[in-house]
Amino acid sequence: MHAKNQGDYPRDSSPKISFIQRHLRLVILWPLSALLLIALLWGVVYSKLENDKKILQENAAKQAVSISKAYAQYLTRSIEQLDQLAQQIKYGWEQSKGYLGFEEMIGKGLLNVPQFSSVAIYDVDGRPLTTSVPVTQMFTVSDREYFKFHAHNMSTELRISTPTIGRLSKERIVQVTRRLENEDGTFAGVLVLGLAPEFFTLFADDPILGHDGVLAFIGNDGVERVAQMRGRKNDALSLVSFPLRPEHSASNIVSNTRQYADTDTHFIATQKLKGYPFFVMVGLSKEDILLPYENNLALYRKIALFGSALLLLFATAAMWMSVRLAWRKQQADAIRETYRIATEGGNEGFYILLPMRDRNEFITDFQVVDCNEKGASFYNMSKDKFTGVKVSDFYSGEYFDKVMQAYRIAMETGFFEDDYQVPADSPIDAEWLKRKFVRSDNGLAITLRDISEPKRHEREMSRLATEDGLTALPNRHWFMSYLPKALENAKANATMLAILFIDLDDFKNVNDTLGHSAGDQLLCTVAKRLRSVLRPSDKVIRIGGDEFTVILEAIHSEEEAAHIAHAINQVLREPFEIPRDTTSQKNRIGCSIGISIFPRDGQDVETLIKNADIAMYAAKTGSKGQFRFYDHTLYEDIKMRLNTEQELQQAIKEDQFLIYYQPRVQTQTGKLLGIEALIRWQHPTRGLVLPNDFISLAEESGLINPIGELVVDKVCAQLASWRKQGVEVVPVSVNVSPHQFNEGKVKKSIAASLAKHGIPASLLEIELTESAMMRNIGDIFDELTAINEMGIKVHVDDFGTGYSSLSLLQRLDMDILKIDQAFTSQLGRGKDGEIFFTAIVSMAKALGMRVVAEGVETLEQLHILQTLSCDEVQGYYVAWPLPADNIADIIRKQNLFP
Numbered sequence: 001m002h003a004k005n006q007g008d009y010p011r012d013s014s015p016k017i018s019f020i021q022r023h024l025r026l027v028i029l030w031p032l033s034a035l036l037l038i039a040l041l042w043g044v045v046y047s048k049l050e051n052d053k054k055i056l057q058e059n060a061a062k063q064a065v066s067i068s069k070a071y072a073q074y075l076t077r078s079i080e081q082l083d084q085l086a087q088q089i090k091y092g093w094e095q096s097k098g099y100l101g102f103e104e105m106i107g108k109g110l111l112n113v114p115q116f117s118s119v120a121i122y123d124v125d126g127r128p129l130t131t132s133v134p135v136t137q138m139f140t141v142s143d144r145e146y147f148k149f150h151a152h153n154m155s156t157e158l159r160i161s162t163p164t165i166g167r168l169s170k171e172r173i174v175q176v177t178r179r180l181e182n183e184d185g186t187f188a189g190v191l192v193l194g195l196a197p198e199f200f201t202l203f204a205d206d207p208i209l210g211h212d213g214v215l216a217f218i219g220n221d222g223v224e225r226v227a228q229m230r231g232r233k234n235d236a237l238s239l240v241s242f243p244l245r246p247e248h249s250a251s252n253i254v255s256n257t258r259q260y261a262d263t264d265t266h267f268i269a270t271q272k273l274k275g276y277p278f279f280v281m282v283g284l285s286k287e288d289i290l291l292p293y294e295n296n297l298a299l300y301r302k303i304a305l306f307g308s309a310l311l312l313l314f315a316t317a318a319m320w321m322s323v324r325l326a327w328r329k330q331q332a333d334a335i336r337e338t339y340r341i342a343t344e345g346g347n348e349g350f351y352i353l354l355p356m357r358d359r360n361e362f363i364t365d366f367q368v369v370d371c372n373e374k375g376a377s378f379y380n381m382s383k384d385k386f387t388g389v390k391v392s393d394f395y396s397g398e399y400f401d402k403v404m405q406a407y408r409i410a411m412e413t414g415f416f417e418d419d420y421q422v423p424a425d426s427p428i429d430a431e432w433l434k435r436k437f438v439r440s441d442n443g444l445a446i447t448l449r450d451i452s453e454p455k456r457h458e459r460e461m462s463r464l465a466t467e468d469g470l471t472a473l474p475n476r477h478w479f480m481s482y483l484p485k486a487l488e489n490a491k492a493n494a495t496m497l498a499i500l501f502i503d504l505d506d507f508k509n510v511n512d513t514l515g516h517s518a519g520d521q522l523l524c525t526v527a528k529r530l531r532s533v534l535r536p537s538d539k540v541i542r543i544g545g546d547e548f549t550v551i552l553e554a555i556h557s558e559e560e561a562a563h564i565a566h567a568i569n570q571v572l573r574e575p576f577e578i579p580r581d582t583t584s585q586k587n588r589i590g591c592s593i594g595i596s597i598f599p600r601d602g603q604d605v606e607t608l609i610k611n612a613d614i615a616m617y618a619a620k621t622g623s624k625g626q627f628r629f630y631d632h633t634l635y636e637d638i639k640m641r642l643n644t645e646q647e648l649q650q651a652i653k654e655d656q657f658l659i660y661y662q663p664r665v666q667t668q669t670g671k672l673l674g675i676e677a678l679i680r681w682q683h684p685t686r687g688l689v690l691p692n693d694f695i696s697l698a699e700e701s702g703l704i705n706p707i708g709e710l711v712v713d714k715v716c717a718q719l720a721s722w723r724k725q726g727v728e729v730v731p732v733s734v735n736v737s738p739h740q741f742n743e744g745k746v747k748k749s750i751a752a753s754l755a756k757h758g759i760p761a762s763l764l765e766i767e768l769t770e771s772a773m774m775r776n777i778g779d780i781f782d783e784l785t786a787i788n789e790m791g792i793k794v795h796v797d798d799f800g801t802g803y804s805s806l807s808l809l810q811r812l813d814m815d816i817l818k819i820d821q822a823f824t825s826q827l828g829r830g831k832d833g834e835i836f837f838t839a840i841v842s843m844a845k846a847l848g849m850r851v852v853a854e855g856v857e858t859l860e861q862l863h864i865l866q867t868l869s870c871d872e873v874q875g876y877y878v879a880w881p882l883p884a885d886n887i888a889d890i891i892r893k894q895n896l897f898p
């Protein structure tokens with residue numbers, strides 16, 4: 001199968017398109033809502049503005065009416081005054097029979113001339129009869145419209161003209177006229193009052209007209225007498241075109257319909273003058289009236305625009321977020337669904353839980369909103385029934401709290417995982433579960449896997465790894481993992497802790513003599529006995545071989561540890577009954593115990609173990625079957641031993657060893673039969689060091705091997721030297737440590753030295769202590785036999801101390817039994833010593849072995865031995881161990897007895 005390059009795949013946008021199609025509602029909901037809100041906003045704004053406008057317009061109309069009424073009243077009063085004045089002048093003139101002069105009237109105060117541009121009376125021909133203004137040139141007004149009217153009409157009504165240039169005043173004036181009559185009622189002339197047109201529009205100065213208001217004084221004939229536009233000094237008539245209609249004869253409102261010369265729209269109100277054939281017209285400029293509206297309109301538009309922009313922005317953001325949320329939810333659902341399907345056939349239970357919160361947003365419970373069949377089956381339910389259940393439906397009390405705690409941690413941190421040991425009262429039928437909680441969106445995705453079987457296996461493996469297979473006690477591995485925890489506890493609780501290192505004494509002996517199976521049985525019994533004397537809380541561990549440790553926790557004194565150590569010593573001192581074939585044998589061992597105490601002997605695991613080991617070593621090197629507490633002087637001893645070990649290594653390198661020789665003679669004759677080689681260490685500072693001071697250390701450190709080889713080689717060299725000197729040599733016996741047999745090289749190295757120095761095997765003999773032989777017989781038997789077969793005689797040294805069995809000695813085909821000097825020293829002190837010797841001599845004879853008495857120091861001892869038929873003797877009485885140079889002379893002697 002070849003993988004396609006990423007670029008080979010067409011970019012598939014269909015999932016997104018289909019998502020958008022499915023969630024079209026989300027896509028259009030917010031913009032649509034925003035558009036509706038915007039429309040509402042604009043509607044409200046415009047409705048308010050229109051309302052404001054309407055109110056303004058209504059107010060304007062009312063205002064126009066009230067102004068027109070006031071103007072009508074004003075004009076009515078003014079015209080009444082003019083009419084009154086005209087009546088008075090007419091009356092005065094008619095009474096004076098045409099002789100009333102204005103100079104006289106002005107002089108009498110009957111005529112207030114300054115308010116008029118001119119006052120004049122014209123005769124029937126239209127020529128001035130009397131005037132308030134001097135006539136400079138004769139003229140006639142007979143062509144004037146008012147003159148013609150009065151001349152031909154009997155009417156006495158007051159007439160007011162449109163503005164015109166007065167022939168008398170030469171000014172632009174409005175002429176107020178009245179017919180004058182003779183007594184018989186015939187036409188007598190015309191009274192003309194000339195007034196400036198502004199007289200009729202003084203009212204227009206009232207600021208309530210506004211900047212572009214219109215004011216007009218109009219006759220019922222539809223002809224404007226005077227009109228004034230505020231702020232304009234032009235002739236009103238030229239500015240205004242106002243065709244009169246019947247309805248204008250009364251108070252009226254005409255809105256937005258009239259176009260005046262300024263092209264403005266006005267709110268018009270007309271008002272009829274009472275008693276006169278005139279009416280007034282007041283027009284308030286729409287521009288003035290609607291100025292606040294226009295201002296508000298701009299402001300409100302801005303606000304609405306800003307609001308619309310905000311709404312659109314919000315809607316876009318909301319749409320984007322809701323679509324994104326829906327997309328993420330769809331993805332999460334898809335993942336969840338995929339996971340559920342994927343886990344459906346598997347071993348994992350899968351659940352989606354949603355938290356249930358209280359008023360304070362604290363999670364109080366969880367509800368299952370999805371799961372797979374496996375998940376439901378953990379609770380012995382079907383998926384359908386399990387979906388919708390709450391955690392509290394299954395758990396309560398402390399158990400519920402624990403489950404909720406884990407869930408809450410997962411909700412807070414996003415993840416929780418553990419191996420969970422299912423409590424016995426759980427509804428889940430499993431011993432162990434692997435729980436994984438992952439926070440997903442608002443809930444928790446949970447997987448549960450039954451890991452009871454792997455856990456059982458793990459536990460078994462762990463048991464095997466931490467348990468000693470033979471005794472079922474915890475092993476070293478467990479010990480090393482448990483001790484740090486125990487130490488931490490002790491530190492935390494400020495209590496004492498004791499570590500007891502137990503090493504069985506002489507266990508190897510049992511193993512070697514009775515076999516490994518017997519040794520195993522003994523170890524099991526030791527384990528049982530140890531447990532029997534310990535408290536349940538104490539830990540006993542088999543470290544390996546015949547070594548055990550005990551951990552005593554929470555002790556309060558050293559005495560407590562001492563008490564238990566003593567009990568262990570006692571219980572292990574009891575004989576062990578070990579079945580052998582059909583019978584059983586009782587064996588005695590014992591143990592050496594080293595004790596270290598926390599905190600006194602160390603603060604850490606390593607130090608405490610090391611110090612318990614040192615204490616045990618000290619117990620072992622002292623008299624066995626004891627316990628010892630660690631103290632720092634033990635450490636000094638160890639240091640000294642280490643130092644000596646280093647010096648021994650140096651001694652080997654520098655050949656600081658000497659061989660002393662001690663003769664062995666025939667008991668009856670004193671004839672030299674053999675010589676024992678005894679090592680000495682010529683120490684550079686300590687002088688001549690005896691073997692008891694370094695052999696055991698050499699054995700423990702393994703240095704006994706090179707030292708042993710060195711001794712054999714030196715002896716062979718000496719034998720060769722004596723032979724070369726013509727000395728008639730006798731066999732020389734060499735002490736061999738059982739430790740040398742561990743490497744199986746004894747025979748090889750002896751053979752090599754014999755060959756090197758050309759010495760026959762018959763001149764070399766080896767001595768092996770009885771106890772060493774008995775302890776290690778398994779290891780040394782074959783090699784000892786091989787050495788024997790080379791023709792090298794084997795002596796059993798220190799006989800009487802090692803509990804050897806006669807049959808074994810027979811099997812090993814030993815040549816000489818050297819009875820320990822402890823028995824020799826008893827000779828002459830009672831019958832027991834002699835009885836022992838007699839028995840040994842007869843037994844040895846029966847086995848074909850010769851008997852040597854060691855440590856013969858007195859003549860009396862010699863005599864006794866002679867009477868007891870002991871074959872040979874060795875001791876200071878005969879000769880001390882001497883350097884090789886001194887031995888040659890001795891060899892030549894026939895009788896070595898003094």
Ligand SMILES: Nc1nc2c(ncn2[C@@H]2O[C@H](COP(=O)(O)O[C@H]3[C@@H](O)[C@H](n4cnc5c(=O)[nH]c(N)nc54)O[C@@H]3COP(=O)(O)O)[C@@H](O)[C@H]2O)c(=O)[nH]1
Pocket residue numbers: 662676677678679690691692695711734735736737767797798818821854855856857874875876877881
């Ligand atoms: N593995 C090796 N062990 C050796 C070697 N050389 C010696 N040894 C062992 O060391 C022990 C002590 O030996 P040493 O101090 O040399 O003592 C020997 C004699 O000096 C002593 N002896 C001899 N006669 C008398 C006596 O009349 N009285 C008395 N109190 N002591 C006497 O006895 C020791 C010899 O004993 P044994 O070996 O049992 O014959 C000693 O155990 C040696 O075995 C060596 O090279 N390798």
